[in-house]
Amino acid sequence: MNVIEQAADVLQKAKKVVFFTGAGISADSGIPTYREKLSGIWTGLDPRDLETAKAFRENPALVWGWYLWRRLRVAQAEPNAAHLAIPRMAHSQRQVSVITQNIDDLHERAGSSNVIHLHGSLAMPKCFACHRPAVVFPDQSAVPEEGARIEPPRCLRCNGRMRPAVVWYGEDLPSQSWKAAVLLVKDCDLLISVGTSGIVMPAAGLPDLALDSGASVIHVNKADVAMGEQKELMLIGAAAEVLPMLLEKISEGR
Template sequence: MNLNKLRSLFKRDTDPSAHSANPSAMSPELLEAAALLRDAEKIAVLTGAGVSAESGIATFRSKVNGVWTAFDPAEVATPAAFKRKPLKVLGWHQSMRDICENAAPNPGHYAIAALQKLFPEVIVLTQNIDGLHQRAGSKFVLELHGDLFRMKGFCDPELHAQERPVHCPVCKGCTRPREQWNPEFREAIVEFTAIPSDAVPCCPHCGGPLRPDVVWFDEPLDPYVLDAAWNIADGCDVLLVVGASLQVQPVAGIPWRAAYKGVKVIEINPEPAEATGFWATRVGLPGAVALPALVEQVCKMKAGG
């Protein structure tokens, strides 16, 4: 596998001037978005790959230079691939880790973190797995697709289909019988286990294989995480949708249902999503440009300016 190809796709040169760009005059859409935010108490922010792209990380699904245009996800991002060639899958994800670790949060990430200091409740619902929201200072982040820097136990779909598996309380993987577990490590934490280059890491408690804690193809989202996302979006006053194409369910349905329930949805993205007509307003700018301007305007409004 050509990991240099992955690096060239994942890490893109970005134009610093684009991040520092500030609209010379606030557009009507930005002013409307700021007015909607000003009086809100509960805000949710749904972010997609476009937010990470502004930090130089290529998106997965883009038809131009998207990661999946160069790599077959069936070979590096499925449970079957992990069973077949675990070291290949782990090596691919380690390269992703290296690239994301070297990326930096952009002004959009920092503006979202700033919102959490301006309002009583701001929760981030992100489809991204790179940890950039947390690195920018966001405190309340729900990771819909997992975290590339976290590990968990592997659950074999075939084992689930054949019998009721035993799940390890440490790694959450389905594994060998309890009698073979190591009680010395029953309080161990495996979330941030490193990925070695020459061996599949194992849970210290049950001995089962560990894998990146991200949602692969042929896997559903964690039902508890998804249910929490629905409830947060449905219960907020304003939902910001930033850098999300909303092409893949079930996450694509979150803003639709929120809008139907009366939540004011603001879309921030250069390219409109299919459901744009349902939103309260839409700002056709990158998040790294629009969000800092939006936060600045909200601060002026709150100060009476």
């Protein structure tokens, strides 16, 4: 039995499956990961330098323009075969949940419901001053490609600047989302970690938590990120190729 067949066998027997996804699953939809160099108007900038409250205070127009550009990229992207395979793995005898580090909505557009976003979402901004979410996404007539700097709109309640409702470096994860994720992982039979770097904490600790709770872990990544544990399997390859293959295997076994 090869490793994909072993993974399919573990998945076939699991009743509660959690998919834990990172930037790698959306890369095949054309959304760049943080390790990729920026192009166009963003050439020379490091995404990590734009992902802080300090950067927003110092240059809110630059950071807002960057996020409008990212929001446009997500709107133009389509869910790929990996996103589409996940909801198809659920059935009456198998509960499938999704926890993602991504701030796009590709899981939802692929048909997954009740997705837990650990790092927030691009869907709706919030106020930098009072932290309250926007009622609707502010109308923006400026096109991000026309210039990197776009002044953020103002909060209708306190007149503070609107910021993306995402988790920046140095900020805590949303407590409700994190608690919900931990409960799901502790209660699952199988965690499938897809396209995650295993670096950004505390989210990167979820596979360890699953193993400690008695679950099996399947990693899907272009690089070997396994920790060498007994109940661990490593599937090396692009998520958009590996997950449909896994779906096909369990479909054959029904």
